[in-house]
Amino acid sequence: MQSSLPASRAALLGWFDLHQRDLPWRRTRDPYAIWVSEVMLQQTRVETVRRYWDRWLETFPTVASLASASTEAVLSQWQGLGYYRRARNLQAGAIFIVEQLGGAIPTTAEGWKTVPGVGPYTAGAIASIAFGEPVPAVDGNVLRVLSRWLALERPIDSKEGRFAIDSLAADLAAGPRPGAWTQALMELGATLCTPTSPACLLCPVSAGCAAAAMGEPTRFPLKAKAKAPREVHRFALALRQPETGAEWWVQRDEQGLLGGLWEFPLLTSLDEAQAAAEPLAHHGDLLHIFTHIRLTVTLCSATEDATEPPIPDGYQTGRWVLLEERESLPQSRLMRKLRERLLLPTG
DNA sequence: CAGTCGTGGCA
DNA sequence: TTGCCAAGACT
Numbered sequence: 001m002q003s004s005l006p007a008s009r010a011a012l013l014g015w016f017d018l019h020q021r022d023l024p025w026r027r028t029r030d031p032y033a034i035w036v037s038e039v040m041l042q043q044t045r046v047e048t049v050r051r052y053w054d055r056w057l058e059t060f061p062t063v064a065s066l067a068s069a070s071t072e073a074v075l076s077q078w079q080g081l082g083y084y085r086r087a088r089n090l091q092a093g094a095i096f097i098v099e100q101l102g103g104a105i106p107t108t109a110e111g112w113k114t115v116p117g118v119g120p121y122t123a124g125a126i127a128s129i130a131f132g133e134p135v136p137a138v139d140g141n142v143l144r145v146l147s148r149w150l151a152l153e154r155p156i157d158s159k160e161g162r163f164a165i166d167s168l169a170a171d172l173a174a175g176p177r178p179g180a181w182t183q184a185l186m187e188l189g190a191t192l193c194t195p196t197s198p199a200c201l202l203c204p205v206s207a208g209c210a211a212a213a214m215g216e217p218t219r220f221p222l223k224a225k226a227k228a229p230r231e232v233h234r235f236a237l238a239l240r241q242p243e244t245g246a247e248w249w250v251q252r253d254e255q256g257l258l259g260g261l262w263e264f265p266l267l268t269s270l271d272e273a274q275a276a277a278e279p280l281a282h283h284g285d286l287l288h289i290f291t292h293i294r295l296t297v298t299l300c301s302a303t304e305d306a307t308e309p310p311i312p313d314g315y316q317t318g319r320w321v322l323l324e325e326r327e328s329l330p331q332s333r334l335m336r337k338l339r340e341r342l343l344l345p346t347g
Numbered sequence: 348c349a350g351t352c353g354t355g356g357c358a
Numbered sequence: 359t360t361g362c363c364a365a366g367a368c369t
Contacts, residue, residue: 041365048355049365082353089367119367139365186365195363196358 008208009175015204016184021046021191024053026183031105031130032063038122039090043083046190052081063105066094089117109135129179136169137182141189147221148193151210156221193217 020026023046025037036056040049059077060066066074069091078087093115097105106112108131112123124137136142143156146165154161175181192199200212211217 038365043353043364043366045355045364080354082355083366085352085368086366117367121366125365137365140363141365183365190365 005171006175008205009172009181011204012184012188013177013180016180016187019191020183020187024050029130031107031126033057034130035093035105035118035122035126036090038125039086039117040081042086042122044081048081052077063094063097064103066091067098086117092116093118107131108133124173125182128173128182132178134174134178136166136173137186138166138169139186141186141193142169144195144221145185145189145193148198148211148217149205149209151214151220153222155224157224161222 025034028034033053037049037053040052040056056077059073060069071088071091074087074091075084078084081087096115097103106115107127109123109127112118112126113120115123118126121137121139124135125139127133127135128137138146143165146152146168147156147161150164150168152161152164154164156162156165169185172185173181188203188205192203196218198217200206200209200217203209203212206212209217211220
């Protein structure tokens with residue numbers, strides 16, 4: 001039997017008051033600090049963000065300090081968090097607030113939506129948490145929790161399914177304690193109403209949950225099918241001067257994957273056999289292989305970029321040496337490997 | 348609108 | 359070891 005919306009809402013708030021995690025960004029009311037936390041938390045685990053949030057606020061304690069910082073310093077503080085566009089947008093947002101809003105930080109969701117890097121979710125989260133505005137903030141947790149609550153048969157990535165979730169979220173947001181409510185809904189999704197093993201027996205709102213009543217909460221949310229990833233074959237080549245130990249790096253294009261970061265030059269080929277021949281064909285007997293990482297990249301946008309940077313003067317006497325060879329790696333593991341071996345600190 | 352953008356944890 | 363995906367925004 002479905003209980004009333006206000007009753008379920010009150011039950012979830014009561015549970016949140018008792019069982020919420022002690023997160024550092026819940027100990028502040030500084031809207032800038034909350035903004036930083038929300039951007040860091042986009043598509044990123046709480047435990048990962050913990051390590052960055054404190055340090056970020058020590059380095060850039062105010063909107064003004066972030067706005068006047070160098071891009072290099074900003075990216076350096078972000079290094080390892082991923083989705084580096086977020087760091088650039090965060091600084092662009094700080095500059096926007098200083099230059100366009102006269103330094104006055106927005107206080108409403110509508111205002112926040114005009115800030116670079118702040119979309120519908122983040123605008124609602126900041127407005128409700130930092131300013132108490134009764135607006136919804138629908139993230140992946142909320143999509144999951146509410147789709148289970150409704151036993152929603154429409155996929156959440158369809159227009160109709162998303163509309164149903166947004167409608168319910170808006171109704172629920174219009175009640176007491178908007179900030180606590182926003183966090184309570186996400187907290188439930190993060191700790192009890194989890195993707196693979198929901199703890200319905202501990203859930204404060206299971207009595208009103210249609211999926212729990214059906215006995216199969218993990219059937220929701222429904223999702224449309226994902227497409228198959230495409231493959232790209234690449235070589236990472238690193239040149240080092242034996243005498244000095246100096247290594248040859250190139251900077252990636254500002255746009256796209258790992259934009260603006262440093263790496264060994266990569267050769268790209270759609271054909272595996274051609275890729276296997278490229279490094280030696282290009283460098284002949286003049287050089288030995290220093291680093292020769294054979295990579296299969298999925299979901300990589302660099303397919304067309306097969307140009308090889310010229311080897312700068314003074315490195316011609318270096319040696320190419322085989323360091324490692326891999327059959328293939330998924331993107332996440334590939335990037336881990338690239339970061340371990342290829343990425344330089346930016347600051 | 349569908350594609351793109353990182354990383355780390357976990358079953 | 360491998361696939362999946364988590365506090366999304368932008369183009």
